[in-house]
Amino acid sequence: MRGSVIGSGSFGTALANVLAANCEDVRLWGREPTVVDAINTRHENPTYLPGIPISERVRATLDLQDALDGAELVVLATPSHATRQVLARAKDFLPRNVPIITVSKGIENETLLTMTELLEDCLPEEFHPYIAVLSGPSFAKELARRMPTVVTIASHWDKVAVRCQKALQTETFRSYTSTDVVGVQYGGALKNVIAIAAGMADGLGMGHNARAAIITRGLAEITRLAVRKGANPLTLSGLSGMGDLVLTCTGELSRNRHVGMELGKGKKLADILGQMKEVAEGVKTARSARDLSLKTGVELPICHQVYLIAYEDKNAKMAVVDLMTRQPKSELV
Incomplete structure (x- = not known):
């Protein structure tokens, strides 16, 4: 079997290593010549x-055609904001009747499309039944070190999810299948915004009570919006909802939590992002969350405060005051 990432x-890179357990040949496409060369010569x-x-x-x-030639499974692992551009270059080389799994956790700013919706927007209809999404609590470094990791793979066509599940199953990587493509994606995308808020609370020294409150009320926000968009609420209590949310809000390897902690310490967003090698998806998703809230009428107070801090330079301490002094209400409303 040949896989393509x-x-x-x-x-x-971590998923390429997972695929290599079941594929004789895994092609990994990258933009950076130094990275490509190191992988081929040093296996690192x-x-x-x-x-x-x-x-x-x-x-x-470095060649997309070479990466996709003869692939029997394709994993799209580009940042969400770059996915449309990469697909435009790759679509002529994509094999037919082959699962295409997106692992990007974001919502496109301009269109408010999830990643599977973006794929459907970019690709001919014949590809649509083969689109899937993988999400769940999965830090890349732990995955690459073969530490136990469990995720969800969702597709509208269950047969595709099962094919992906079999291709990625190893002694240390386990997946469950789902047909709730919407819920899996909203959980994966919006948890990054909540993780920025949790990081800010930590950066401000607000303690464990505040972090727990942010995680819990953040899950309520995610669920409200996901259900409005057609998700099964039970999905948000699973791996791609609560599981990923807890990991990203508490784990030391979380890029989004790191951004929040630095914001809480008073640093500027541009300076924080300028020192990071990889993308913190929650920064861009905060804008999408704000726009989705306005479009749907679903209240997302934590996401909204993260947006104000990131894009309108609001003071993090004032954001906490505004959240705490909102109109009292029933928890389950």
């Missing part, structure tokens, strides 16, 4: 996963 960041991605060995079955390439 588009995107040589930390998560794409020193930029994004330093010190972690990469299977010799993984071959990196």
